[in-house]
Amino acid sequence: MKYYIFFVLLLVGGYKLGKLIIEGKTKQVFDLPDIAGHCLLLNKDRITAGDGVKAHDMEGKAAISNQTNAKVFEILKSAGIKTAFVEMVSPTAFVSKKCDMVPIEWVTRRLATGSFLKRNPEVPEGYRFTPPKQETFFKDDANHDPQWSEEQIISAKFNVNGLLIGQDEVDYMRKCTILVFEILEKAWALRDCALIDMKIEFGVDTEGNILLADVIDSDSWRLWPSGDKRLMVDKQVYRNLTNVTAADLDTVKRNFGWVKDQLDYLKPTIHHKVVVFMGSPADQEHCQKIAKAARDIGLNVDLRVTSAHKATEETLHIMRQYEDTHGALVFIAVAGRSNGLGPVLSGNTSYPVINCPPPSDKLVQVLKYFKLLLFM
Numbered sequence: 187m188k189y190y191i192f193f194v195l196l197l198v199g200g201y202k203l204g205k206l207i208i209e210g211k212t213k214q215v216f217d218l219p220d221i222a223g224h225c226l227l228l229n230k231d232r233i234t235a236g237d238g239v240k241a242h243d244m245e246g247k248a249a250i251s252n253q254t255n256a257k258v259f260e261i262l263k264s265a266g267i268k269t270a271f272v273e274m275v276s277p278t279a280f281v282s283k284k285c286d287m288v289p290i291e292w293v294t295r296r297l298a299t300g301s302f303l304k305r306n307p308e309v310p311e312g313y314r315f316t317p318p319k320q321e322t323f324f325k326d327d328a329n330h331d332p333q334w335s336e337e338q339i340i341s342a343k344f345n346v347n348g349l350l351i352g353q354d355e356v357d358y359m360r361k362c363t364i365l366v367f368e369i370l371e372k373a374w375a376l377r378d379c380a381l382i383d384m385k386i387e388f389g390v391d392t393e394g395n396i397l398l399a400d401v402i403d404s405d406s407w408r409l410w411p412s413g414d415k416r417l418m419v420d421k422q423v424y425r426n427l428t429n430v431t432a433a434d435l436d437t438v439k440r441n442f443g444w445v446k447d448q449l450d451y452l453k454p455t456i457h458h459k460v461v462v463f464m465g466s467p468a469d470q471e472h473c474q475k476i477a478k479a480a481r482d483i484g485l486n487v488d489l490r491v492t493s494a495h496k497a498t499e500e501t502l503h504i505m506r507q508y509e510d511t512h513g514a515l516v517f518i519a520v521a522g523r524s525n526g527l528g529p530v531l532s533g534n535t536s537y538p539v540i541n542c543p544p545p546s547d548k549l550v551q552v553l554k555y556f557k558l559l560l561f562m
């Protein structure tokens with residue numbers, strides 16, 4: 187008798203899959219044995235609501251979710267957010283840094299709606315939160331993801347990939363959550379869509395970094411075109427269905443597809459520039475530090491040498507040229523001694539001017555003197 191041993195090598199997007207690490211309602215997470223510290227997330231053609239109580243197959247949803255997520259994470263990465271997302275590797279899969287997940291859903295709301303109204307019945311729908319409202323929920327389907335306070339999160343002493351989640355870690359995730367919301371809110375505003383609320387999750391990678399992880403897709407937010415609730419294009423349409431027909435599922439899928447396509451237009455089209463004016467080439471070193479900091483967060487930077495008191499007309503001419511060709515501008519003025527550059531620029535432009543004179547020994551002495559006065 188002959189025995190044949192078949193090895194089934196599962197490949198997705200050219201990647202050899204290792205063991206299934208975890209399977210949730212809408213995704214499977216696979217180990218990638220050939221790339222240390224990474225995993226592959228495979229989306230399912232499945233839509234669920236109410237902690238999985240309501241669930242339907244939806245052909246094509248995995249591909250739409252996968253592309254939506256990839257486009258959103260590219261926007262966030264280009265804005266400097268530290269994320270686990272690496273790249274899309276097949277129509278329905280992407281590679282991510284392998285994380286242990288912080289079991290908290292971080293929710294941000296601009297307008298009151300949905301579950302917030304159930305928990306705060308006195309608040310009218312549409313109440314506007316300024317700054318956006320933050321809420322945290324412990325991920326626990328069996329208990330319907332209970333709302334948790336900051337104190338509960340810290341007291342739980344979560345150890346995630348060796349990192350103890352304490353006050354500093356919670357502070358970081360809070361700040362990052364608001365930033366993510368504000369970036370996407372501004373991006374969606376370019377298409378006249380109001381981002382009403384959204385949820386994100388964080389993970390800790392194998393090196394102990396807290397990263398924005400999981401996915402952001404049409405399941406993660408409420409999105410109202412023209413700020414009109416009746417035009418909603420997010421998963422709420424599915425949540426609201428009592429009898430789910432094939433036509434209903436088609437509508438939901440069409441909405442998700444529309445959102446995925448709109449994301450291509452969310453990149454600002456106006457040219458931006460940070461122009462660092464320096465009064466003298468002697469300030470070059472200080473200006474390079476400013477330029478590096480700006481470039482590190484993805485900004486375009488020019489350095490120009492011009493003296494406001496020796497060559498005022500030339501300074502203003504350079505400024506006018508930038509005003510003519512760029513839609514979004516910030517001028518940074520670096521000049522010692524007379525320190526007239528900043529005021530000359532700001533007195534002649536409607537764009538923001540940041541006055542940033544180079545540090546000098548004298549300045550340090552003055553600051554020390556101030557400190558002395560303050561703490562006497």
Ligand SMILES: Nc1ncnc2c1ncn2[C@@H]1O[C@H](COP(=O)(O)OP(=O)(O)O)[C@@H](O)[C@H]1O
Pocket residue numbers: 208209210211212213214215225227270282283284285286287387389399400401
């Ligand atoms: N980068 C990652 N590394 C490891 N696990 C992840 C990563 N991103 C997401 N996950 C986890 O993958 C699981 C599957 O996702 P999903 O189907 O959305 O699950 P759930 O039903 O719990 O929401 C979730 O537990 C999620 O936290």
Ligand SMILES: [Mg+2]
Pocket residue numbers: 210212
């Ligand atoms: Mg999920």
